[in-house]
Amino acid sequence: MTINNDFKDIVFGRKSIKIYDENVKISNEEILKMIDEAATAPSSFNFQPWRFVVVNTPEGKEKLKPMVNFNLRQNETSAAMLVIFGDKKCQNYGEEIYQEAVDKGYMPQDVKDKILPGFVELYDKLSNEQMTNVVKVDASLFAMQFMLIARAYGYDTNAIGGFNHSEIAETLNMDKERYVPVMIISIGKAAAEARETVRLAAEKITKFI
Template sequence: MNTSETSLSVVIRERRSVRKYDPDFKISQEEILDILKEAALAPSSSNLQPWKFIVIQDEAAKKELRAIANNQEQVETSSAVIAVLADREMYRNGEKVYRSSFEAGYMDEATMGRMIDNTNKLYPSIPLEMRENIASFDAGLVSMQLMLIAKARGYDTVPMGGFNRQQLIDRFQIDERYMPVLLLSLGKAAVPGHKTTRIPIEELVEFI
């Protein structure tokens, strides 16, 4: 096992859901952007990157958000709360994504054109529920990557699904194109997260 594999294993093993944060510890917008930039390297269907992030740091806004999120303390005491949104209309990203790949030299112009055309034909014809499932799955991938990157930098997180989605949409004026998937508290732990156990993997794996 090389050093990078060892480091990743340590990060995975040490990451825990933290609900008690140091309210005086702040993470800069610049570093949060850097964390999100790395997280957004996560894979996604057709590389359409169907996600958007609202980073909530304002103290008054966090107080309002706490009420929306079932009064969970970490919403108000963490350095930031990141609302992860899934893009129901991810196909609208196609031209930007594939043109960027063409300009970077990762595909030729004919391939770019074909990818754009295929995306614009396929995705709008997919039923909305299926597009929502695709976008939610990809939003989960970017969220997990975000949590591991944060831990590697010495920060702590907890993903939260317990919040009123309609109230979040109304308060932060979220366009109907986007679907709230989860809230993610980011900060410095005041109390370590609880250790947990896992079902033995042998019970959950079948080799064929």
């Protein structure tokens, strides 16, 4: 349930939390709701290439343990580890996505018929490396949005890139040729304060031309 609607607190109060209250569980329904809401994130051609494995059982956590390198505390104490993959065959869902838009009256049928085949063909022709980049960008936008939605629900998160990228798909029974691992997000209620962090000033990292 959304408990925080304070935009500034949600965004600027977000900090990477690495130790969670182990008594706090999040129901599968609530996780699905947060995923649905985070999936309002934009994606290239609206192909929504994000896919998930939610690890929230002791057995699942045990399986994930050898994959998470130095991020053991997050795995041990979080309510869930959201493992985000990018689907390099996301264009296969193009028909379903665009037809639903037509059925809902958001897009005329002839527009769909005109543009969708080109989008699918474009993705079909991309190299493995190009496709990997595309889905990682899209799934990362989902990830950011998920971390903020989690805050609105009263939870804390940590984006985790330090894991075994080459073996995680097989470990979680995902087809490693199709699904590229993007990020893990640990989620739960903070049991310890986050460290403060600093940022480079905009004027140092920005050019106007």
